[in-house]
Each structure stands twice: as C-alpha cells, then as structure tokens.
Amino acid sequence: MTAILDPLAERYASWLTRPAAAAHDTSDEDPERVRAMPVVLRIERDPQPDRTALLEAAAAAAIAVCLAPEASQEWYPELSDWVSGRIRKVSRRARGAHWAAVQDLPGVTVEVDGAQARALIPYRVVETPKEVSRLQISGSELPASTPGPVPEGAPLLWLNPTVPMTAGKAAAQVGHGTMLLAALLHAEGDQARLDAWAASGFRTAVRTPSAADWAAVNPAAAPDEAWRAHGLAVVRDAGFTEVAPGTVTVLARRP
Template sequence: MGTRFAILEPLAARYADWLGRSRVDDTSEEDPDQVRAMPVVLRIEKATLPPRSELLAAAASAALAVCLDDRAAPGGQWYEPVDTWVRGRIRKVARRARGAQWRAVTELPGVTVCRGGAEVRALLPGRVVEVPREVAKLQISGTELPLDEPGPPPAGVSVLWLSPAVPMTVGKAAAQVGHATMILAALLDASGAGDELAKWAEAGFPCVVRQADKSTWADLQPGEEPERAWRSRRVAAVRDAGFTEVAPGTVTVLATWP
C-alpha cells in the first residue's frame, strides 16, 4: 500500500464488518473529552446562496483532501491527528460561515475546495472540546439550502447518491458525503486500484452529488454482501451511527466509482 494512502487502511479494514452489523457501536461509555471530529465549514453568504449539490460535492472532496494531503502522510505534521481520528469513529461536524467568519477559518489548518459557485473548507480533525475559537462560534443547526436540479451526472465521475428515504439538512448531508469519499478512497487502495486513486487525487477528488430516486437506490443497494458489491459493481455505502437526525444504522449515501 502506498505511503500517501496508508492512513485510510483502518477504514478499509473495518468497512465490510461495519456495514454488515445489525447494530451500531454503543457509545454510552465514551469519554466526552476524547471525542474527535473533523470540522467541515460551509461558506454560505447571505447575498448569494451556493447551489446545494455543488456545496455538497465540495464538502465531499475537501474531507478526503485533508486525509490524503501530503502533510497527513507518515512523518507529516498532520499525520498524528488524522491517523488518530481515522482509527476511531469518523465523526464530522458541519458548520456555516460567511464574511469575516469565513476568512478567519481559512487561516486554520485544512483544505478549501471550490465546486462551481460553492466553497467548503475541511479542517484538521481534533478533540471536540479543543475546537478552535473561530470554529466554535459558528452555527451548526439551521443550515439549509433548497434542493437544486443539477441534471444527470456526467460520465466518468464518482457519483454520491443521497437516499430518497432519508431527509437530511445540508450540514448532515455534507458530513455523509465526506464519509462516502473516504470509504471510496480506502476501498480503491485496498483493492489494488492505487493508480486510479492517485489520478483521482491529482485531479482534486472530483465527484458529484445527486438525489437518488427509489428505482436508482434499489438498483445500487449493496445488499447483504458489501464487499461483493464493491468488487463487482464498485458501489460503497455509508451507514450512519445515528448521533444526529437519522436512526442508527441508516444507509444515507451510496457512492459509485466509474
């Protein structure tokens, strides 16, 4: 496994077991002071709202870009915080910012991704109780954008399909699509497709987000053999832990690799 991508190895190792469980892990005894998360900051200006699908695509690419940044490779300055986070529960917390708030978070360690008219900055993960002051004052709840109609996904691009049965705020959806790109990258590397992953990284992890209809969702479902679905059809699923908005064990996103 290549050094740059090895940081996602624990995620690939857990994927099939995690998706196949009948229940999610019990977190009742988790020490709140040790809970770690990746802040994902969505730029939402009052005057010009970004298209929802573009904002989510930017969030998906940004989260993975932090994980596979050269600074997160072994020996890099980001390695320890990213590695510790990936080996635990992959939590992300999306917040919105505008104006001076946005400019402030761009000075924090992380990666900004632009997609069309949308910008998102994923920050270095860390303990929630130590979140930077510039981030702590940003709002989490109430983040919403109207559904847009971006049209059919283009050929040759990874598509992240949102469940037609699971309504999510844009903040929740941003976290879920960020999980999806991480899982895709981990499975690509683990299955020997490191060259494809390297090309994806060089291109900036392009992807698109679409709302699935019931027929598309049913056709893509991995079923009871998630590893087989990945090997035969290159479909990966995000199964939510149920900390916010949705019930534990809900599949929120199905990600396809072209």
C-alpha cells in the same frame, strides 16, 4: 499518503455487518478523546450557493485533507488518531469574516461551481478552536438544485431519497463516502485510479435518485459484498443526528 486510511479499509466490512444498536454504542469511548472533522460550508445570505455544488465541494474537501502532503507529516497525529476510531464529521456554516477566519486553520478549501467548503483536521471535540465552535451547526438547509450531467470519470455519490437530510448532514455523509472510496481503492492497490481522481481535485457527482432507482441498487441485504460485486461503498450512519442508527445515507460508486 493513502496509508492513513488503512484502518478505515480494515474495519469497513465489519462495520457494515454490525447491528444498528452496536453502531450507536459509544460506551467504549473516552469523551475527552473523541475527535471530529469540522466541515465548514460557506453559506452567504446573497447569493446562496447551489446545494449540489456545495455538497460536492464538501465531499472533495474531506478526502483532500486525508490525502494532502501534510497528512503524512504535521497533520498525521490528528488524522491517525481519528481514523483509528469513528470518523465523525460536524458540518458548520460560515459567512463573511467567520468564513475568512477558518482559512487560517489547518485544512483544505475546495470550490465547485462557485460553492466553497473547507474541511479541517479532526480536533478533539473538547479542544475545538473558537473560530469553529462559534459557528452555527443548524440553519444549513438550502433549496434543492437540478445538477447537470455527471462529469466523465467522476465517482457518483447517491443520497438516500427516502431520508430527508439538511445540507449540513448530507455534507458529512458524502464526506464519509469519498473517504471510504479512497480507502477501498487503496486497499485494492488501485493507485492509478486514485491518482486520476486526485488530479481532478477529487471531483464527484452528488445526486439524489428516485426512490425506485435507489431501491434497485441499494445492497441492503448484503452491504459487505457491495464493493466486490458492484463497486459500491455503503455509508451506514451511526444515528447520532437526524437519522436512525444503521440508516444507509449514501451509496458511493467508484470512478
């Protein structure tokens, strides 16, 4: 199943070394064929979910779709086409009946400490089901939370503390982080670590470090060497929403 991520691992280093302008260039894309993975965040009015738990649920759901048994079967055409290009994700919020409706679409729901997120197979944007397209993209902000200790053996996903992101934007970025981690572990042949992570439900720890701690570990000078030297996968945003092209949004440390 991890073979679905092969194209991502193969392109990873070259993506990191491309200039920001090139990362933002979509002139080679046919708009009719562009795919994006919807990540639906359950945000009820009362009670609202914990922000950190919701991001951890989204991070787990994104990679769970890619490594589900269906990924090598009925979901393979959509996932393969998507991973072969830019791995766009679009976060949307849902509550009540709208949240119930997306459960009938192909994907995986993950719950972490009462917070729920559902990642769906990547649709062509022009063919997004109405159950998804009617959901709001904006309005996903939640109060900052104070998470507990990092669970033993869980990958650590550090959000860039110098770049404000809505919960929706951050959910997409941590989802990129878990996909990169899985792809790079697979490329190294580290199946035992992947199996252990899958057995935990792809649990992660999403944290926001201090600016000083971020600066100390951010491999901005040589992001393509970060995995080999420090076990860090670097999420570098294309700049389509909220942040400037080339911004490092997440550092994902292997378990």
